[in-house]
Amino acid sequence: KAxxxxxxxxxxxxxxxxxxxxxxxISGHRSVSWYQQTPGxxxxxxxxxxxxxxxxxxxxxxxxxxxxxxxSRSEMNVSTLELGDSALYLCASSLxxxxxxxxxxxxxxxxxxx
Amino acid sequence: DQQVKQNSPSLSVQEGRISILNCxxxxxxxxxxxxxKKYPAEGPTFLISISSIKDKNEDGRFTVFLNxxxxxxxxxxxxxxxxxxxxxxxAANSGGNEKLxxxxxxxxxxxx
Numbered sequence: 001k002a003x004x005x006x007x008x009x010x011x012x013x014x015x016x017x018x019x020x021x022x023x024x025x026i027s028g029h030r031s032v033s034w035y036q037q038t039p040g041x042x043x044x045x046x047x048x049x050x051x052x053x054x055x056x057x058x059x060x061x062x063x064x065x066x067x068x069x070x071x072s073r074s075e076m077n078v079s080t081l082e083l084g085d086s087a088l089y090l091c092a093s094s095l096x097x098x099x100x101x102x103x104x105x106x107x108x109x110x111x112x113x114x
Numbered sequence: 115d116q117q118v119k120q121n122s123p124s125l126s127v128q129e130g131r132i133s134i135l136n137c138x139x140x141x142x143x144x145x146x147x148x149x150x151k152k153y154p155a156e157g158p159t160f161l162i163s164i165s166s167i168k169d170k171n172e173d174g175r176f177t178v179f180l181n182x183x184x185x186x187x188x189x190x191x192x193x194x195x196x197x198x199x200x201x202x203x204x205a206a207n208s209g210g211n212e213k214l215x216x217x218x219x220x221x222x223x224x225x226x
Contacts, residue, residue: 004157035216043205044216056211102163103212105150
């Protein structure tokens with residue numbers, strides 16, 4: 001079974017631009033979560049989608065948004081990029097409908113904002 | 115407010131010996147705890163988990179211990195192998211939702 005895939009793997013943008021990252025979960029997984037990893041803050045939860053609905057949201061500004069499609073694929077969007085948005089963005093999928101199960105992570109998208 | 119803390123940024127252990135990684139949490143609502151391992155340029159990989167109704171869970175070389183009164187958990191790896199060298203993250207969640215709160219990680223180096 002294929003794992004979680006994320007595209008692109010690397011991205012360079014400039015301040016003020018916007019970016020869209022894509023995640024394909026493991027087949028059959030309906031929950032997709034997004035995390036931001038930075039050296040200073042570690043792994044921070046962004047949001048989680050289940051059946052095309054945002055079910056949980058972390059403490060990030062409204063510039064960070066996401067969506068999920070009917071095939072469970074998910075995208076996250078960051079508008080008006082800032083230098084501090086440079087990070088590794090990780091997507092994770094899980095099988096269980098209600099938590100308490102391990103999440104399977106993709107390799108991440110490394111975003112650099114110049 | 116760091117609700118999950120890993121106070122040791124790094125740890126070095128001789129091959130074949132026991133590695134003990136520690137994690138403390140402050141949120142008493144957490145009821146499920148997980149350990150992930152991360153290699154460079156890869157996403158975290160799930161290792162082992164424990165529910166708050168248990169105090170120990172074992173899977174091969176990996177054992178997780180939970181002390182609820184101290185709000186502390188630890189991961190024991192016995193025996194340690196060179197392939198165990200990685201960054202280890204402790205994570206927690208509550209109420210059965212998917213939001214994981216992670217610690218800042220401990221870099222484990224196994225010395226041959």
